[in-house]
Amino acid sequence: MNEMKELWEHFTEIMRLSYIGELLGWDQQVNMPKGSVKGRAEQHALIRKLIHSRIKSDKTGELIKNAKKLDNLSETELAMIREAKREYKHATRIPDDLVLEIAKTASLGNMNWQKAREKKDFSIFKPFLKKMINLRIKYAEHLNTGPTLYSTLLDIYEPGSTYEWYSKIFNALKSKLIKIITKLDNSSDKPDQSILKKYYDPEKQWQMSIEIIKKLNFDFNIGRQDKSTHPFTASLSSIDTRITTRIWENFLPACIFGTIHECGHALYEMGFKEEIQDSLLAEGTSLGIHESQSRLWENIVGRSEEFWTYWYPKFQKTFPENLKGYSMEEFYRSMNVVQPSFIRVEADEVTYGLHIILRFELEKMIIEENIQVDELPGLWNEKMEELLGITPPDDAEGILQDPHWGGDFGYFPTYALGNLYGAQIYNEALKEMPNLAEDFKKGEFKNLLDYLNENVYQYGKIYRPSDLIKRISGEDLNPDYFIKRIEEKFYPIYNL
Amino acid sequence: MNEMKELWEHFTEIMRLSYIGELLGWDQQVNMPKGSVKGRAEQHALIRKLIHSRIKSDKTGELIKNAKKLDNLSETELAMIREAKREYKHATRIPDDLVLEIAKTASLGNMNWQKAREKKDFSIFKPFLKKMINLRIKYAEHLNTGPTLYSTLLDIYEPGSTYEWYSKIFNALKSKLIKIITKLDNSSDKPDQSILKKYYDPEKQWQMSIEIIKKLNFDFNIGRQDKSTHPFTASLSSIDTRITTRIWENFLPACIFGTIHECGHALYEMGFKEEIQDSLLAEGTSLGIHESQSRLWENIVGRSEEFWTYWYPKFQKTFPENLKGYSMEEFYRSMNVVQPSFIRVEADEVTYGLHIILRFELEKMIIEENIQVDELPGLWNEKMEELLGITPPDDAEGILQDPHWGGDFGYFPTYALGNLYGAQIYNEALKEMPNLAEDFKKGEFKNLLDYLNENVYQYGKIYRPSDLIKRISGEDLNPDYFIKRIEEKFYPIYNL
Missing domain, CATH: 1.10.287 (Helix Hairpins)
Structure with a gap:
């Protein structure tokens, strides 16, 4: 051997x-x-x-x-x-000079994207976007692993995925999400976020974030948390996983949920079985599956009523001026506001998927339908109106909000898979442990972690994402689990 | 070209x-x-x-x-x-397998050195020391760059140096140092250190250490300070130099002078001219010259009366409970206590050289005179008595105090060069700027830094150490400048 x-x-x-x-x-x-x-x-x-x-x-x-x-x-x-x-x-x-040209264009493109966004002027970014589209099409032509060019690009980030596979999932998701959002929007008893927007002492936020991930079994013996402008997770070996968070003085969720999100990524990276550590298989099996773990811990666990049954009293003690007189229910509702908005990275759990579908549909047109770059801002705004019912006031809140198209196409769609995979996997965990969420009320998360270690984390890349979800749930990725979960969660929050 | x-x-x-x-x-x-x-x-x-x-x-x-x-x-x-x-x-x-065996032996040796030191039992370390001596002799035989085996090893760390060169310098130094120490010891008005051994708030120590190196022109745009168990300087590129310090709650000099010492190393690394940055020439030209810069800033500047004329009032404000009622002179004297002691790393500016000479003389015997390892602890103690007039109570305070012989021979002597090079270079700076120390009273150090950048730092490895000192001072390394400096500094401190 x-x-x-x-x-x-x-x-x-x-x-x-x-x-x-x-x-x-x-x-x-x-x-x-x-x-x-x-x-x-x-x-x-x-x-x-x-x-x-x-x-x-x-x-x-x-x-x-x-x-x-x-x-x-x-x-x-x-x-x-x-x-x-x-x-x-x-x-x-891929020829080396194409790699080099993409890197150069991406770097120039990013600089000009920043300038364009600042000045709300798409024309500054346009030539770089145009060039990058051509380069990425060339890239897909060389790579040629999928049935179509866009499928080839999609497969880079989510191995085994194709345009057809994504469309089926996203089409089912789209109509249902729009229905749910409309229904929530019609509620006469909506939560508000003002409680989260007070001044929260940064040092205390930091302390609480550390307390929380300790309880979530983040292993500080082989990991650490620091601060950075944008939160991220870095694997410096299979026994050295580091996360970062950011602290916003006037918006509590940035630090708390940012921390839990990255902790979810880290728990995955910390869980590879010893046999595959530091090997080529010691990585998340796909971006979608990776994101499912950050979202699962952030949204299914971290934004649950049970989680805050344990944590809210501690937060009340830590921030008495802010939280005195507020019930746990008010706090819980406030962190689960659903509201169509322009900026993807600030979107809530429910509307988020539509932001991604918008980009997915445009990417297909960009890569395969010879769309003119000039048309893109208009197309963006039309789609936004169609999916979320709102129109960006300018391109900074529209097409210029993300830097991704200065470098990648096919990457965005993986962001939406996280919620779906996560809900489906959590649904299976509940079959084994129907009272799992009762643990959270006691600040215990080991049973859930054990389940995920056993079924997901330990394998790293051994199973491809499609095989993994089938092994766990007996079926392919199915958005219905996510839809069911948010209906069951958000209708009560909105008193529907 | x-x-x-x-x-x-x-x-x-x-x-x-x-x-x-x-x-x-x-x-x-x-x-x-x-x-x-x-x-x-x-x-x-x-x-x-x-x-x-x-x-x-x-x-x-x-x-x-x-x-x-x-x-x-x-x-x-x-x-x-x-x-x-x-x-x-x-x-x-050097054959690869010899490199490997040295690394393995050094690693085992270090583990066993720790154990031996803890148990004050030389026999635990003995077999590894014996093996390392043989390996290093083999190493010198292969390398064969100097007139003798020990000279070959010395040249590794101080390029161009030989046993003969070192002996001439060390012999001159030895007798003069012993004379000075005896004279100081006979003073009836010795300073004491108790003022430095009170409790000093760690956070305030840290703040002061940062203040000091800012004034010393440490460039935080291309450097930083952190904490670690043992202070050190790391160059992560020619525009990224990082130092560390340690803080002892009950001994102020550890943090303050540790910081200034590493800052001296860093100023050197930060000073290479642009032409040689990130090149093979972008390193200190020798360990001795590097150490001269840390010592110059630490001892000649940091332990000077002028330096503390500026800083003492600030320290009094920062640590009012500790320093109230103490004059600057008392503080200045306390940090310049001279006292023969067993442990090299805790030795003062004057006795330090004798610790090194002890190791130098033993290393010569070890490498070239077929000394039996069994004899070493006894030889150590005899030399200690001869040079410093004291006998270690056990081997932990004697031969087991340093880990170096578990890996290297020829390295120790460079430690003593720092004071000598430093004094000689500073003497030249004074010729150009006779009132240089007046700057320090105002918290200004730019003139000295400019002089060192101009004459030392910018060149990196372009000039070998022997050429560099000749370019600066017109003569070879001469220990008399150091001797003269300590006589002029310490006799007044001891009221002689």
């Missing part, structure tokens, strides 16, 4: 280089002095070069070929070969 | 890898969760492997050969070739 060991070690070295790259990035966001950017950028480029040249090397091809000849391969070993082939294919099919 | 550019870029990539290694180390000391050691160790090993294989590659040899053929090379380019040859020689002359 030496051939397998060699392949394994080859990719373990590549993983170690990528962990080092993660440290370079984490440090840059958390610690690095402002004036040190140039040196760090060079180091980053060097690590990327080392990783890329190793993956696309003849050695990789050789190792895969040799390993494939072996008999009696285990499930894990077969997964190893599958993932190695995937990496090799991605690295060898 | 393409051949020079290629050589330059080859080593710049190597430097970038070593900066990445520094980040791995810095993060481990400052941030890394306790349980993450194994993953980090693997990453460290990988970076070291990449660096080593690049330096010893045929490509390096080829690039040096091609560059050497060029005409009209500048001083900087000649230095580049000289340093590249040095690296190549060190990497190619």
